[in-house]
Amino acid sequence: MRGRTRRLYEKALKEIKRAREERVRKSIEAKTALAEEIKKILRSSKSFVVISATGLPGPQFLEIKRKLEAKGLRVNMIKGKVFLKAAADLGLKGVEKMEPMVTNPSIFIFSSEHNVFELGEIVRSMKAYRKAKPGDKADAEIVIPAGPTGIPPGPMISVFGRLKIPVQPRGSEIHVIRDTVVAKPGQEISPELASLLNKLGITPFIVKPNLVFGYEDGLVIPGENLVLDIEGTRKTLIDAISRGYALATELVIPDRIVMEMAIRKAYMRALSISTEIGLITPENAPEIIRRAYARALALAQVLQGSVDLGLRVVTETKVQEQAKKEEKKEPAEEEKEKKEVSEEELEQGLSALFG
Numbered sequence: 001m002r003g004r005t006r007r008l009y010e011k012a013l014k015e016i017k018r019a020r021e022e023r024v025r026k027s028i029e030a031k032t033a034l035a036e037e038i039k040k041i042l043r044s045s046k047s048f049v050v051i052s053a054t055g056l057p058g059p060q061f062l063e064i065k066r067k068l069e070a071k072g073l074r075v076n077m078i079k080g081k082v083f084l085k086a087a088a089d090l091g092l093k094g095v096e097k098m099e100p101m102v103t104n105p106s107i108f109i110f111s112s113e114h115n116v117f118e119l120g121e122i123v124r125s126m127k128a129y130r131k132a133k134p135g136d137k138a139d140a141e142i143v144i145p146a147g148p149t150g151i152p153p154g155p156m157i158s159v160f161g162r163l164k165i166p167v168q169p170r171g172s173e174i175h176v177i178r179d180t181v182v183a184k185p186g187q188e189i190s191p192e193l194a195s196l197l198n199k200l201g202i203t204p205f206i207v208k209p210n211l212v213f214g215y216e217d218g219l220v221i222p223g224e225n226l227v228l229d230i231e232g233t234r235k236t237l238i239d240a241i242s243r244g245y246a247l248a249t250e251l252v253i254p255d256r257i258v259m260e261m262a263i264r265k266a267y268m269r270a271l272s273i274s275t276e277i278g279l280i281t282p283e284n285a286p287e288i289i290r291r292a293y294a295r296a297l298a299l300a301q302v303l304q305g306s307v308d309l310g311l312r313v314v315t316e317t318k319v320q321e322q323a324k325k326e327e328k329k330e331p332a333e334e335e336k337e338k339k340e341v342s343e344e345e346l347e348q349g350l351s352a353l354f355g
Helices: 003-044 058-070 080-090 095-101 116-125 156-162 191-200 230-251 256-277 285-303 316-354
Strands: 047-052 074-078 106-111 128-130 142-144 167-170 173-176 180-183 205-207 211-216 219-222
Touching: 003 074, 003 080, 047 116, 058 074, 058 128, 074 080, 080 095, 080 106, 095 211, 095 219, 106 116, 116 211, 142 191, 156 167, 156 173, 156 191, 180 191, 230 256, 256 285
Parallel strands: none
Antiparallel strands: 047 106, 047 211, 074 106, 128 205, 142 180, 167 173, 211 219
């Protein structure tokens, strides 16, 4: 390579090297600025959750992002390495647990007010809708509603016919005669059906964020565990309190509520024991007498079949059965009386009419 050509070549190499260094410098500065911004966000945040960007289409992500930001949350798509570096520099606990969870493109949602479970519930409730694509499988029944379609009559009528959708032309557009199910759960969407749904503006597929994990106060919680079961938690707490009081009562812990329960329990046990052994007190006398009467009645009923006691023993059960029979007879007799009266009245009426 000679003279001028060589000089031009070396000059071009220097410019390329300078441009590369400039790009690297700007990239480092941008990453440093982003890391500082992440630190600032983390300092002001009470909790955050991470959702996967994989399988979340752009338009639906923007819709979900707008809904989250309307609730006062901050949404950022951040590279895992940049976030981990910023979190480590800030001294955030549990960074090593987050590392394997942010290898894929991730979206971070920060909150300065909500705890991680509340934030998880908010994110989980978000959803958007997308258009059908050929090859998709229906999650639920897809219905084309009755009414105007906005599609002019012509070749499209045959498309509706092939899809077994009852239509008729009315004026300048095609009308669907009645609501029609065009796909059932698990059924694959054909190219023709996908095209028709898109023309009708029907977006049948729900897109929801996929929670990867949540973070608060050094705790890294997997997404599947970020479920706020208020009723279940309440029942668990009530059960725990009940068991705690039962144990404390058995141990007679010197607490006002526990002592009241322990004294009540001791009183009931004493009353039960005194009743069983026949020790009569003002409190258990009615129960002892009732038991003695029941036992005497039962014994007399057994003996009357083989020994003449000189009296007829009627059990409470038989008395009750007899009373029920009498009750059944009474309405029947009343009904018979009513029937007789009504027949007499009918006879009188006929006499009045025909003489």
